[in-house]
Amino acid sequence: MSDPQRPEDYSRYQPPQSPYQQPYQIQYQGTPGYTGTTMPGTVQAIGIMAIVDAVLSGLSGLVWMITICGIPLGIYSIAVAIVAGMYAYKPLRNPPQPVQPNRTLAIMQIVNIVTGNVISMVFGILSLVFYNQPDIQAYFAYRNSQPSPPHQYQPPSF
Numbered sequence: 001m002s003d004p005q006r007p008e009d010y011s012r013y014q015p016p017q018s019p020y021q022q023p024y025q026i027q028y029q030g031t032p033g034y035t036g037t038t039m040p041g042t043v044q045a046i047g048i049m050a051i052v053d054a055v056l057s058g059l060s061g062l063v064w065m066i067t068i069c070g071i072p073l074g075i076y077s078i079a080v081a082i083v084a085g086m087y088a089y090k091p092l093r094n095p096p097q098p099v100q101p102n103r104t105l106a107i108m109q110i111v112n113i114v115t116g117n118v119i120s121m122v123f124g125i126l127s128l129v130f131y132n133q134p135d136i137q138a139y140f141a142y143r144n145s146q147p148s149p150p151h152q153y154q155p156p157s158f
Helices: 007-012 041-066 071-092 103-115 118-131 134-145
Strands: none
Touching (some): 041 071, 041 103, 041 118, 041 134, 071 103, 103 118, 118 134
16 A cells, blocks of 8 residues: 655645635615715614614513513513614714614514514614615715724723
């Protein structure tokens, strides 16, 4: 039995090289009408609706948690409240942080109708409608193409 290669040939092995490929990134084509100077009122409305829904879903979840049979519904409603609260913080900051349209939150708000929260369902439907408007898509594309502002936190020196 013999090896197909001699030991001195092992160091010359070169694996096939493939060119480095960038990871897939979504790139939006901005609409020419958006200048990037102000936040559209619709984006602010989406953020305010998320805050209101976070409060209402949280209260609804606490009410459901009081009943023994409603604990799974309460857990879901509180999860929607947490996600809505975390999402609402980003677009309403000054300056706004880069954030993608959160369609998952909108769908969770629509499904929250099982807990009897009709307002959450309405907010989810409105959010999905607003996300499909061209000026809102252009705003999110512009906001995500800008670099993030530098962090203000400085680590302590030792």
